Amino acid sequence: MFGNSHSRPIAISLGLVVTVLATILLLRQPAYHKDPAPSLRNLEWRDINFVHTTDTHGWYSGHLNQKQYQADWGNFISFTTHLREIAHAKGQDLLLVDSGDRHDGNGLSDATKPNGAKSLPIFIQQDYDILTIGNHELYEFENSKAEYEIVAKHYNSNYICSNVEYEVSEGVFKSIGRKYKYFTTPMKGIRILALGFLFDFRRNNDHTRVKPISQVIEESWINDLFSEFTPDKVDLIVINGHIPVSHDWEELQTLHAFIRRFYPSTKIQYFGGHSHIRDFAVYDDKSTGLQSGRFCETVGWLGINTNVSQSSSNSEVKNTFTRSYIDFNLHSFMHHTGITSFEKFTTPKGEHVSRQIKKARYELGLETVVGQVNSNYYMDYVSITHPKSIFKLLSDKILPTLKPTNDSIELSSERIIIINTGSIRYDLYKGPFTLDTEYIVSPFRNNWVKITVPKKYAVGVTNVLNGGGYILNKEVDNLHLLPPQQRSSRSITPKILDGSRNPSQKVFQSPELSYSINEGVVSERKQLTKGYVTHDDFGDDGDDTPHRAVVTHKVPNVIESTCLDQNSSDDTPTDLIFYDFIIPNIIWALHELGFEAEKSQVSFFSSDYLGKLLHEYARNDKF
Numbered sequence: 001m002f003g004n005s006h007s008r009p010i011a012i013s014l015g016l017v018v019t020v021l022a023t024i025l026l027l028r029q030p031a032y033h034k035d036p037a038p039s040l041r042n043l044e045w046r047d048i049n050f051v052h053t054t055d056t057h058g059w060y061s062g063h064l065n066q067k068q069y070q071a072d073w074g075n076f077i078s079f080t081t082h083l084r085e086i087a088h089a090k091g092q093d094l095l096l097v098d099s100g101d102r103h104d105g106n107g108l109s110d111a112t113k114p115n116g117a118k119s120l121p122i123f124i125q126q127d128y129d130i131l132t133i134g135n136h137e138l139y140e141f142e143n144s145k146a147e148y149e150i151v152a153k154h155y156n157s158n159y160i161c162s163n164v165e166y167e168v169s170e171g172v173f174k175s176i177g178r179k180y181k182y183f184t185t186p187m188k189g190i191r192i193l194a195l196g197f198l199f200d201f202r203r204n205n206d207h208t209r210v211k212p213i214s215q216v217i218e219e220s221w222i223n224d225l226f227s228e229f230t231p232d233k234v235d236l237i238v239i240n241g242h243i244p245v246s247h248d249w250e251e252l253q254t255l256h257a258f259i260r261r262f263y264p265s266t267k268i269q270y271f272g273g274h275s276h277i278r279d280f281a282v283y284d285d286k287s288t289g290l291q292s293g294r295f296c297e298t299v300g301w302l303g304i305n306t307n308v309s310q311s312s313s314n315s316e317v318k319n320t321f322t323r324s325y326i327d328f329n330l331h332s333f334m335h336h337t338g339i340t341s342f343e344k345f346t347t348p349k350g351e352h353v354s355r356q357i358k359k360a361r362y363e364l365g366l367e368t369v370v371g372q373v374n375s376n377y378y379m380d381y382v383s384i385t386h387p388k389s390i391f392k393l394l395s396d397k398i399l400p401t402l403k404p405t406n407d408s409i410e411l412s413s414e415r416i417i418i419i420n421t422g423s424i425r426y427d428l429y430k431g432p433f434t435l436d437t438e439y440i441v442s443p444f445r446n447n448w449v450k451i452t453v454p455k456k457y458a459v460g461v462t463n464v465l466n467g468g469g470y471i472l473n474k475e476v477d478n479l480h481l482l483p484p485q486q487r488s489s490r491s492i493t494p495k496i497l498d499g500s501r502n503p504s505q506k507v508f509q510s511p512e513l514s515y516s517i518n519e520g521v522v523s524e525r526k527q528l529t530k531g532y533v534t535h536d537d538f539g540d541d542g543d544d545t546p547h548r549a550v551v552t553h554k555v556p557n558v559i560e561s562t563c564l565d566q567n568s569s570d571d572t573p574t575d576l577i578f579y580d581f582i583i584p585n586i587i588w589a590l591h592e593l594g595f596e597a598e599k600s601q602v603s604f605f606s607s608d609y610l611g612k613l614l615h616e617y618a619r620n621d622k623f
């Protein structure tokens with residue numbers, strides 16, 4: 001038809017219209033590309049800005065089967081490099097903070113001997129300005145040694161820990177890092193006094209010491225320090241704790257009251273961790289606490305204006321402080337830097353670290369396929385009686401495969417195996433079960449132990465351990481038995497079942513439903529990715545990516561797998577088998593039931609830890 005001379009002008013004008021329209025569309029495209037995620041909430045920049053991580057537990061490869069957390073440590077390094085440049089270009093400061101727990105949770109950290117041999121050299125490529133220790137650096141001596149010799153040494157005066165000591169030679173204990181750091185920021189000249197604290201942790205190895213905060217504040221060094229650095233010399237106090245920031249965790253409250261005695265109106269910023277949640281707490285009009293999740297799912301963002309007047313009101317706090325929880329993916333990282341091409345985004349160091357990770361994973365054989373998993377098994381997305389519950393899988397199928405390590409171990413005809421649900425760290429996904437999966441689901445190399453008790457006591461233990469909710473019996477140190485998801489201050493509020501005002505932030509961890517980075521504009525609610533929806537003291541606008549919340553179910557402290565004869569008498573000797581990690585808890589529960597047991601009555605049963613049982617189950621094609 002374009003060959004027809006009469007129609008040519010029309011064809012030309014049509015062509016012109018098409019060209020113009022196309023040009024308009026093309027001109028609009030870059031705007032879209034510049035901001036590929038208009039639904040993301042932008043970061044607010046202040047005089048001083050902090051990027052915060054905590055509880056990374058070795059997840060430096062990123063979440064390979066969850067696109068929403070798929071950035072790796074190299075990408076994270078590129079991200080913060082740009083953020084620092086942006087801050088400095090604006091004349092603002094940017095500091096990086098990490099709050100500890102770098103082991104136990106991923107093959108990259110746990111498949112080596114010593115633990116962390118490959119992951120710590122990767123972790124320390126990040127330029128942290130302030131970092132501290134977590135409890136997972138203290139369970140095993142080899143982790144403490146690595147912390148002292150690799151991490152603390154590398155970061156030198158930036159490694160700040162005010163209440164943990166390390167045995168440098170026999171009987172000689174020294175602070176594992178610097179007890180404090182006083183420094184002035186390069187751009188705004190903000191004078192910062194920084195300290196670091198671990199919560200009152202009692203299960204540390206013998207070559208380390210942890211002093212509870214309540215004891216530290218009685219010591220002369222901290223009183224002298226605060227007397228020397230009078231308020232006129234300090235613009236901002238930073239407390240980096242491996243401690244939850246929630247109001248119901250007493251230790252930070254104690255510390256805060258102590259600091260305020262010396263600094264009645266100085267701004268104080270707390271960074272926290274350990275309970276693996278996103279959280280932000282306002283302590284008073286000049287002081288807040290930020291906690292940035294777990295497992296490289298979250299990068300926390302915290303900004304402070306230093307010049308806000310001293311008057312006290314709610315809006316004053318909001319004018320002073322701002323917080324965001326950034327999803328650990330390239331989509332978010334690139335959005336917040338305003339860089340639209342990956343080539344421009346990735347820095348030589350970031351690229352180098354990403355290569356280092358790939359190499360380490362290859363050398364460790366982390367992607368070696370052991371077997372296939374037939375379904376997703378969840379920790380708390382379904383109830384523990386649901387066929388897709390990982391705890392049901394363990395109690396029905398995996399734990400019954402546990403055998404004593406040698407034939408000389410005497411067995412009773414009846415038995416109950418109890419596991420602390422905190423020993424399971426992550427969902428198990430449908431698809432290949434790799435070496436990495438074993439560590440991700442259950443990284444701990446605990447031994448199984450056994451005690452034989454009359455059946456009437458054995459059958460009550462699980463109930464006692466689960467009965468009291470948060471068990472606060474300090475003598476047996478039950479504090480550390482609780483699975484992280486139950487430790488959220490937010491879970492005190494009753495759950496609302498449509499998920500829209502779910503009190504604690506939630507993540508749906510199914511790879512099937514995780515979103516694609518290229519998904520584009522998310523405009524309708526039904527298109528939102530399921531993930532964290534955080535409700536904190538500033539409201540519910542903290543997550544950089546608006547997610548759709550999911551309902552999660554309460555997970556008890558322990559679950560059991562039983563092999564009992566319904567017809568046998570109450571006094572039948574019954575083997576109670578459990579991880580040595582919970583010996584004090586079991587002895588305490590038996591005591592509560594009226595049976596006095598000694599640690600010496602507990603004997604070794606097996607070294608086939610949970611990860612190994614799962615591995616064998618997959619290898620034998622049992623799923």
Ligand SMILES: Nc1ccn([C@@H]2O[C@H](COP(=O)(O)O)[C@@H](O)[C@H]2O)c(=O)n1
Pocket residue numbers: 055101135136139274275276420421422423424444445446479480481482483484581
């Ligand atoms: N050998 C171990 C050590 C720890 N656990 C579990 O880990 C929990 C602590 O982890 P955080 O990341 O929250 O510090 C602890 O409560 C135990 O449940 C374990 O099972 N075995």
Ligand SMILES: [Zn+2]
Pocket residue numbers: 055057101134274275276
């Ligand atoms: Zn942790």
Ligand SMILES: [Zn+2]
Pocket residue numbers: 101134135136242273274275
């Ligand atoms: Zn911890």
